[in-house]
Amino acid sequence: MFESIVDVVKQFKAAPSDDFIRFILSCSPIGGKITKLTQKIVDANRDVVRDAMEAFVAQEALARFGYAPKDVVRAPERQETTVAASTVVSPESEGESATPSENELSVLSYAKNRLFFLVRNDTLFQEVLKIAYRKSKTSFRVYYGRPNNGSLFDYREHKDGKITMQFPALSGMEIPFEPSPMMDDCLLKSFTQRVSDAGISFESAPVLRTITGGQSSGTA
DSSP states (O other): OHHHHHHHHHHHHHSOOHHHHHHHHHHSTTGGGOSOOOHHHHHHTHHHHHHHHHHHHHHHHHHHTTOOOTTSSOOOSSOOOOBOSSOBOOOOOOSSBOOOOHHHHHHHHHHHHHHHHHOOOHHHHHHHTTEEEEEBSSOEEEEESSTTTTEEEEEEEOTTSOEEEEEGGGTTEEEESSOSHHHHHHHHHHHHHHHHHTTOOOSSOOOOOOOOOSSOOOOO
16 A cells, blocks of 8 residues: 555656645635636646745755755746636647656656755755756657757657667767666766856765665675
């Protein structure tokens, strides 16, 4: 039972359903003033709810380490879609926009959560929140800041079902999507390169974290 509830929460975080978005909006001070939450309003605020969930998880993670004030996690710096009783701002569209698949959203969620773990710098931690995606009928790109200059990786799903990640910032290097030190290295290098290209300075170069086992490496 517990595991199933955790899986449901993960799903709401990665791909919030229409009913979940309506529930969140109806509970907010602004959304509660709207008499009817139409599908257009739900679609226009889907990314806002997803980003809010990401920010909440990041804030809770920082708080567990005891060094994050309550306001350390801020909303991503982008044109935010807000709910209003009189007007609705539509999400940014490129003409060929399409709804991401479950696999694409899972890869996006994994990449962001992995970067939250890999970076060891508060500045970079905040920049992870700015990661977004661009979906068309033929492609799915995960990027930081801007879709082209800030591309982190392109999601590729092959006919045999194999999923790969291609990193434009790393000379187009393409690797399988599977948890590994190589994927960690590519994610971190691509992300820090794009942050550096954007002119964001950070105190020290981040390094990959190693997960130590429960046994001591010391000698008796």
